[in-house]
Amino acid sequence: MLHPKYIRYIKQALLFACVWLLFGFVYGILEKGILGRMDYYPSTQNRYDFMTSLAFASFGGFVMGFLHGWVEVSWLGKKFTKSPLWVKVVLKVHFYLVFIVLFLVLLTFGVNSNRFEEHLLSKTVLHSVEMFINSFAFWSVVVYIAFGLIMAMLFSELSSYLGGNVFLNFLFGKYHTPKREGRIFMFLDMKSSTTIAEELGHSKYFELLKSCYADMSSPILETSGEIYQYVGDEVVVTWPEKLGLYNNNCIACFYKISEALEKKRNRYKKEFNFFPTFKAGYHIGLVTTGEIGVLKKEIIYTGDVLNTASRIQAECNAYGTQILISDALADQLQRQEQSYRFVPMDYLKLRGKKEQIQLVTIKLDEGNQPKISSI
Incomplete structure (x- = not known):
């Protein structure tokens, strides 16, 4: 049997993953509502497909959420046990944002490579990624992710106060x-x-x-x-x-x-x-x-x-x-x-x-x- 400690880690990490999955799914729906019938992003002129975007946003959110949760419950959460709640949330959000921005860039490479049907380092993909990073759309996504991070951290703290199983x-x-x-x-x-x-x-x-x-x-x-x-x-x-x-x-x-x-x-x-x-x-x-x-x-x-x-x-x-x-x-x-x-x-x-x-x-x-x- 898997060690009870790791079973607990997995359960808590899955809670993070579910929160992130929800945020990814909602983002995909909102994006469709904003773009309507358009088949490209106005800010970057990149091709847009609703189902592809929704799948990547949801799957990427789940994976990122699980990684976020695992790091939080197995390592980083133990570093701030004596800190007030607001300090924990602020410091952790900044820490995670760095890695999530990197993850978002990698995810963008994958999405655009799929959309343009070219390899990851092709000029077309590199140019599209550069345009996205320099656009308001990219930083609006970062702000959205930061909000998701805060919600996930609050869920985590609430779970720790109540007890994981109780929550x-x-x-x-x-x-x-x-x-x-x-x-x-x-x-x-x-x-x-x-x-x-x-x-x-x-x-x-x-x-x-x-x-x-x-x-x-x-x-x-x-x-x-x-x-x-x-x-x-x-x-x-x-x-x-x-x-x-x-x-x-x-x-x-x-x-x-x-x-x-x-x-x-x-x-x-x-x-x-x-x-x-x-x-x-x-x-x-x-x-x-x-x-x-x-x-x-x-x-x-x-x-x-x-x-x-x-x-x-x-x-x-x-x-x-x-x-x-x-x-x-x-x-x-x-x-x-x-x-x-x-x-x-x-x-x-x-x-x-x-x-x-x-x-x-x-x-x-x-x-x-x-x-x-x-x-």
């Missing part, structure tokens, strides 16, 4: 009507957070949380997780049942997060004089998922599984362990060829429930112990 679910109305689905939830909480906040102060503590959440991003992506909520020093991560159970992704997520933080131990010690450790509680079950709200819309999950996962996480301190899962989840996880063992603990009695839940912790086999600090 797409809103866009296509997946949960406009509530649905029942099986999900796994992990409640991940920082150990001794109240004491740490008092020692560091509110501003420094907030920077600590930002650093932790940033370092958790890759492990969550690698294990196909989705961040449902940030609640102070607690992160709620969720998986559809199939993705969370595949290769024990949900459990692997916790250990990958721990390893990612461990690699930054010296940085945390230097910046905060403290190394954060986390505890996690897991549960699996049915939830109702749907859009809610009028002034502010959200996609939320409702069901006992969330309360139960939160309660399980709260029991970690009592048992002196970093991870506790419900027996319902343990029964469905893959147990063959794994580097850890499931160890049954006591039963948890939930308020208002007759049935008890058996808690299960996980012990890593000798030789497979990641460098995880004890709580």
